[in-house]
Amino acid sequence: MGFADDHLIPLVDEGLGNSAYLVDLGDGRALAVDASRDLRALRAAADRRSLTVAFAADTHLHADFLSGAVQLAHDDGAAVLASAAGNRAFEHTALADGDETDLGGLTLRALATPGHTDEHLSFLLLDGTRELGVFTGGSLIVGSAARTDLLGADRAEELARAQYRSLRRLAELPDATAVWPTHGAGSFCSAPPGAERTTTIAAQKRANPLLAAPDQDTFVRKLLGSLGSYPAYFDRLGEANRRGPAVLRSAPTLPALSLDQVPHLIGEGAQIIDVRPVADFAAGHIPGAVSIPLRDQFATWLGWLLPDDTPLVFVANPDQDLAELTWQALKIGYERLAGHLDGGMDAWTADSGEQERIELLTADRIAGRPVLDIRQRAEHIAGHIPGAVHIELGDLTERSGEAPRRPVVACGHGERAMTAASLLQRTGHKDLAVLDGGPADWSKATGRPLEETA
Known part of the structure; x- marks a missing residue:
């Protein structure tokens, strides 16, 4: 079959910063790559083209979402394609480096690209001998590579060195080869990426600073130095995906x-x-x-x-x-x-139920009160209200005793700050307030510059 650009349908989860992909195979069947358990967008895209998902490929044991592959196998009879090294506990086609799957005109070739995880595969999509594109999962991503510390800090360097070799292998593909990553802007699985979600091998060879690293040691230093914290649930989901998520028998409801x-x-x-x-x-x-x-x-x-x-x-x-x-x-x-x-x-x-409140303050009303900045470290370093105490939101429950008295809690816009204030209120903090807006609003209201941390 001829492969046109519209045969590939990216499905972006803006919240998690990830992309799944639906590939129209041209005969009423489709390939799904790195589909989430929330299959609503994928189903809608497939229904618009009257497609049945015949293959569900996972590049790795995902830490940030439950895979939809098991559900697609149940609902559509999809063949699940995944790494043999992942030791998944459910029926799947176990693939090793170089193994190929005939998609009916197109071919999917597994490439071992460890680094983000031990068992990580990339999937090269071929039309005959022509390389159309490569699903790189958490290996090569736009402007970076995915993090290598999810299996423990003690293995982060070892896996970063594997990631170096994997990116070099992918960079050997023809320049015109499309790159279709799973992780992108907004994903906590990623080191800081660019805003684009797809790219080409040529573009990454020109612009990806990790591919520009002159040697492995420099690559490792750059990658590990860019990593921030990540959500606690990441530590659980890899194993949940290895076992296989429970099949949902009907659309879930909330009583x-x-x-x-x-x-x-x-x-x-x-x-x-x-x-x-x-x-x-x-x-x-x-x-x-x-x-x-x-x-x-x-x-x-x-x-x-x-x-x-x-x-x-x-x-x-x-x-x-x-x-x-x-x-x-x-x-x-x-x-x-x-x-x-x-x-x-x-x-x-x-019903006269008891209530609590938290004050919401504009930037011109917070003078004289201590500020608690609960953003990610990289955000705080880039610019914060002078003198602000910094505790990341993810650490706040354990470090609530370090929060100042009567703080104004600040983030970028107010949502995370209100979450933080609610956690502090549960631990007994009083007279809490939340900044309505963020540091940029404070700077505009006061005419004072933000403070940067070297």
């Missing part, structure tokens, strides 16, 4: 919970997650609730801050999408979803 049920569940150890916008949470929320506004990054912060074995009760506004909430939780392995408060905070308030 409505009565006013009587919610206090009972809290008494049994359930956690309240309030997904409403920042201003709504600030104005009044159930005591002990954690604020995680429902947006693209919801799954990241849920997985970073809450254990996966705690029953979760959600508080949402009537216009918020409960299906989106549910899928974001399920795609990172959060199954204990007790339900949502029927009627939301309006029902809680009407």
